[in-house]
Amino acid sequence: MILTVTFNPAIDKTAQVDELIVGGLNRLQNVRQDAGGKGVNVSKTIRALGFESVCTGFLAGAGGRMIEDALDELRIANQFVWVEGNTRTNLKVLNKDMVLTELNEAGPRIEPEDVDALIALIEKTAKPGSIVVLSGNVSPGVESDIYRRMIDDLKQTDIRVLLDADGDLFREGIKAGPFAVKPNRFELAQYFGVEEPDNALDTARLGRKLLNEDTKLVAISMGGEGAIFLTETDTLYCPVLPIELNSSVGAGDAMVAALAISLERGDALEELAVLAMATSAGACTTAGTQPAGLGVVETLKTKVKIENLEG
Ligand SMILES: Nc1ncnc2c1ncn2[C@@H]1O[C@H](COP(=O)(O)OP(=O)(O)OP(=O)(O)O)[C@@H](O)[C@H]1O
Numbered sequence: 001m002i003l004t005v006t007f008n009p010a011i012d013k014t015a016q017v018d019e020l021i022v023g024g025l026n027r028l029q030n031v032r033q034d035a036g037g038k039g040v041n042v043s044k045t046i047r048a049l050g051f052e053s054v055c056t057g058f059l060a061g062a063g064g065r066m067i068e069d070a071l072d073e074l075r076i077a078n079q080f081v082w083v084e085g086n087t088r089t090n091l092k093v094l095n096k097d098m099v100l101t102e103l104n105e106a107g108p109r110i111e112p113e114d115v116d117a118l119i120a121l122i123e124k125t126a127k128p129g130s131i132v133v134l135s136g137n138v139s140p141g142v143e144s145d146i147y148r149r150m151i152d153d154l155k156q157t158d159i160r161v162l163l164d165a166d167g168d169l170f171r172e173g174i175k176a177g178p179f180a181v182k183p184n185r186f187e188l189a190q191y192f193g194v195e196e197p198d199n200a201l202d203t204a205r206l207g208r209k210l211l212n213e214d215t216k217l218v219a220i221s222m223g224g225e226g227a228i229f230l231t232e233t234d235t236l237y238c239p240v241l242p243i244e245l246n247s248s249v250g251a252g253d254a255m256v257a258a259l260a261i262s263l264e265r266g267d268a269l270e271e272l273a274v275l276a277m278a279t280s281a282g283a284c285t286t287a288g289t290q291p292a293g294l295g296v297v298e299t300l301k302t303k304v305k306i307e308n309l310e311g
């Protein structure tokens, strides 16, 4: 089974303006709302591809109920720990050149007993052999070593963790040896304290440093420049797929969804890369954080090109 964990879900409000004026009045057009937050998006994508996952994390207030309703409507199994306050709303503004500005709220305060309740829920739900996806930011009150502690515990019961986080959450999480990670190129460079590499080979060489006895797969997303997939023996680079861009919000989550599916069914690396590229590009063709449909993803899969970078 696949379990997605979202410590800080969000209602994503996506809108457009011609030009975003900082310090001025901006009149938003084409406003839409989606149930979001990274793990929630992963579960939505897994569903759109015809697979199952269980979606968990923290929800609060009216915002939380909207997300729960949306998941129920999509028939995505979900069980959240309810906390005080209100689930956040994140504003994503696209200008006419499709440049994205994101305004993410901090989210409701989480108490230590809420964290204990979530960990107990995950330990009860995830069976040995499961894939657990830990992704996104955490809200105030949650320590930045939380993913590290959870990975340490989950590994004891033969659960493979797929980690998609940034900053200290990633820095700490990686210490526990998650089975797979999906940094974007910026996050990778930030982790190693270096300039962002400007080519795929240097990016791959940096990413390779994350591989070890525990961490068997590193996927590095590079936005409009494609992605790299690394295992001990292989270094695959896939150029970006040509698509009509609508909104790239959640493209990384779509890639994580594909990785989770491929890991669960034991796909070969090439097959995993094809699904990851097609699913993430598909997410860019839809408005807001909606996943692409299976038909779109199947068509995109036929267009994926794979280059073996190091032999
Ligand atoms: N303009 C685009 N055209 C086609 N595919 C894209 C485009 N932008 C992103 N993608 C696909 O989505 C993948 C993930 O994108 P990106 O690296 O921006 O993820 P991210 O930084 O984790 O994003 P987010 O946190 O918003 O989900 C890319 O590797 C690529 O396959």
Ligand SMILES: O=P(O)(O)OC[C@@]1(O)O[C@H](CO)[C@@H](O)[C@@H]1O
Binding pocket: 008, 010, 011, 012, 035, 036, 037, 038, 041, 090, 102, 104, 135, 136, 137, 138, 249, 250, 251, 252, 253, 289
């Ligand atoms: O604040 P975080 O948790 O880092 O990111 C949250 C978020 O920006 O990520 C998703 C897109 O990847 C959106 O649904 C959501 O608003």
